[in-house]
Amino acid sequence: MSERAMNESNQYLSFRLAEETFAMNVAQVREILDFTTVTKVPQTPPYMRGVINLRGSVVPVLDLRLKFGMSQTENTVNSCIVVVELQEGAVVGVLTDAVQEVLDIEPDQIEPAPRLGTKLNKDFILGMGRHDDQFIMILDVDRIFCLEDVGLTGDEPELDEACNG
Template identity: 40%
Template sequence: MDRKTGNDGSTSIGSGKYLNFRLGQEAFSIPVLKVREIIRLRPITPVPRMPSCIKGVINLRGKIVAVMDLRKRLEFPPIEYDEHACIVILQSQEGESFGLIVDCVEDVTYIRPEDVETPPSLRLDVNAEFVAGLAKAKDGVKIILNAHRLLDFTSIQQLLENPS
């Protein structure tokens, strides 16, 4: 995630293009530089003993890619996916690809740093670790996800060791 460190040690989200998508009524954004591609939802091969949020794997042009149900990971209620659901393929800093199932992709927009605020320091649950900021938009607020945390294979390994 593009972050800039200020003199006071604070960090802010850098300006840039963000992919906007939805989970139910909630609007999310992720830096477009982390997005490798967007594909239609396709059959996913389950893998035994994976955490419940990892749906399984797909074969993407000869490469095996793990797919996470973002609804499950962020503790949204499950739904029957329709023709708008898709898999957003992200690329980690290590070059690994990872898929996120989302309800629908909307568009790509430019987000300015002055339009982003840090999440309120209320009693946030564990999902707050994935929130990089909240962006003000014409149609409300978009939750900017921290792609680095979503793709943190250390935390995914911890999920593998302690499936929920």
């Protein structure tokens, strides 16, 4: 997604990774699933936990904590897989510690991504949303998950452009 999608909706799904709160635009969220059996795929990056069967479709599941250099997400009663749709229709499952709520965050409540002080590559952050006196990192899901992450061939120029800046 980019600024275009950010301008289409002021609603963001908030979720937890370790002690941090993140959010993504609800326009890209297809559904939220309880943690389920994930089939490991050999020779994939550590952050690719495997694949799930979603009504007959194979959906890759990626561990955001590992993608961001944190420890692996543990399976708890709060663990969820957020199924998101990327540009060009690619679908991926995002493993989170817990889903919280849908927040209304107006554009004037979103600050630019910080230059320092975060372990996360700032290219993945659309901005820092203010909500109830706390900041929430609003993620650019299309930049986090690139072609190699979702098993696309490279024939999707818009997604390739999003991954490479």
